[in-house]
Amino acid sequence: MKAMVLEAPGRPLRETELPDPKPGPGQVLLRVSACGVCRTDLHVADGELPDPKLPLVLGHQIVGETEDGRRLGVPWLGWTDGECRYCRSGRENLCDRARFTGYQLDGGYAELAVADERYCFPLPEGYSDVQAAPLLCAGLIGYRALRAAGDAERLGLYGFGASAHIIAQVARHQGRRVFAFVRAGDEQAGDFALELGAEWAGGSLDRPPEELDAAIIFAPVGELVPAALAATAKGGIVVCAGIHMSDIPSFPYELLWGERVVRSIANLTRQDGEELLALAPEVPVRTEVEVFPLERANEALDKLRAGEVRGAAVLSVVSAG
Numbered sequence: 001m002k003a004m005v006l007e008a009p010g011r012p013l014r015e016t017e018l019p020d021p022k023p024g025p026g027q028v029l030l031r032v033s034a035c036g037v038c039r040t041d042l043h044v045a046d047g048e049l050p051d052p053k054l055p056l057v058l059g060h061q062i063v064g065e066t067e068d069g070r071r072l073g074v075p076w077l078g079w080t081d082g083e084c085r086y087c088r089s090g091r092e093n094l095c096d097r098a099r100f101t102g103y104q105l106d107g108g109y110a111e112l113a114v115a116d117e118r119y120c121f122p123l124p125e126g127y128s129d130v131q132a133a134p135l136l137c138a139g140l141i142g143y144r145a146l147r148a149a150g151d152a153e154r155l156g157l158y159g160f161g162a163s164a165h166i167i168a169q170v171a172r173h174q175g176r177r178v179f180a181f182v183r184a185g186d187e188q189a190g191d192f193a194l195e196l197g198a199e200w201a202g203g204s205l206d207r208p209p210e211e212l213d214a215a216i217i218f219a220p221v222g223e224l225v226p227a228a229l230a231a232t233a234k235g236g237i238v239v240c241a242g243i244h245m246s247d248i249p250s251f252p253y254e255l256l257w258g259e260r261v262v263r264s265i266a267n268l269t270r271q272d273g274e275e276l277l278a279l280a281p282e283v284p285v286r287t288e289v290e291v292f293p294l295e296r297a298n299e300a301l302d303k304l305r306a307g308e309v310r311g312a313a314v315l316s317v318v319s320a321g
């Protein structure tokens with residue numbers, strides 16, 4: 001099969017012919033049709049996450065078809081042990097031995113992929129393959145972050161990329177008010193947020209017109225934590241939704257005082273996936289995708305790194321046979 005392979009962090013992916021993967025017990029073989037490009041893929045490719053499998057096929061928002069003709073989605077959570085104290089308490093996202101797709105397991109930047117069927121999701125009808133792909137991480141992790149924001153009415157979203165563009169729609173559907181924070185001067189991102197129902201868009205260090213009840217930080221920028229705390233009302237929650245973030249600068253205790261909370265979101269549970277994939281067509285969430293052929297995965301990663309993707313980048317995979 002053809003695959004775009006990471007041979008070492010910091011190097012571009014290389015187009016390679018690999019032997020077709022063989023499904024093991026409990027696994028399905030999928031003919032990949034689309035694979036979303038996530039910021040986490042960048043962190044892996046850039047060497048910001050430790051010890052990836054190498055060589056590695058990136059990609060954990062896989063849409064593919066099984067040999068018996070079912071359309072399935074493969075997310076980041078690829079396997080858990082089911083027996084550690086986290087798994088036994090409904091927190092499989094924190095499993096000590098979890099294995100992740102496109103990190104410790106080969107992912108979907110390829111014509112074929114294998115996946116443990118217990119962690120795959122049927123996908124809602126009404127979404128094409130490329131439109132469904134971003135639901136599988138941008139959507140799922142964003143949804144978990146939104147739940148962690150509690151019943152906040154005034155919600156700030158820091159970084160208006162793939163996750164925020166989905167979660168803004170879900171939040172509006174739930175009757176919340178959305179305030180979008182984008183890179184200073186990025187008018188396109190601000191306009192995009194307003195189109196998707198945000199009532200205000202401003203620079204990431206600006207103060208919104210009202211205090212926030214919660215903020216979700218999608219951008220991997222530690223400086224945003226004190227900025228979001230400063231924009232958040234007493235009792236508010238600041239949720240860091242990314243897997244990697246630059247160091248958080250020290251800040252005065254006054255910013256945290258007043259029962260403000262800072263927390264992170266790690267990975268997903270299968271329940272998060274089931275809930276979001278049921279909710280998406282009800283909203284209905286409309287995903288905005290920029291599609292690249294598989295062979296141009298490096299270009300997709302570069303555009304994402306430069307903040308030039310509107311909505312979500314997705315690789316479209318057309319296999320030879």
Ligand SMILES: [Zn+2]
Pocket residue numbers: 080081082083084085086087088092094095096097098
């Ligand atoms: Zn476990």
Ligand SMILES: [Zn+2]
Pocket residue numbers: 038039040041060076137138
């Ligand atoms: Zn992801």
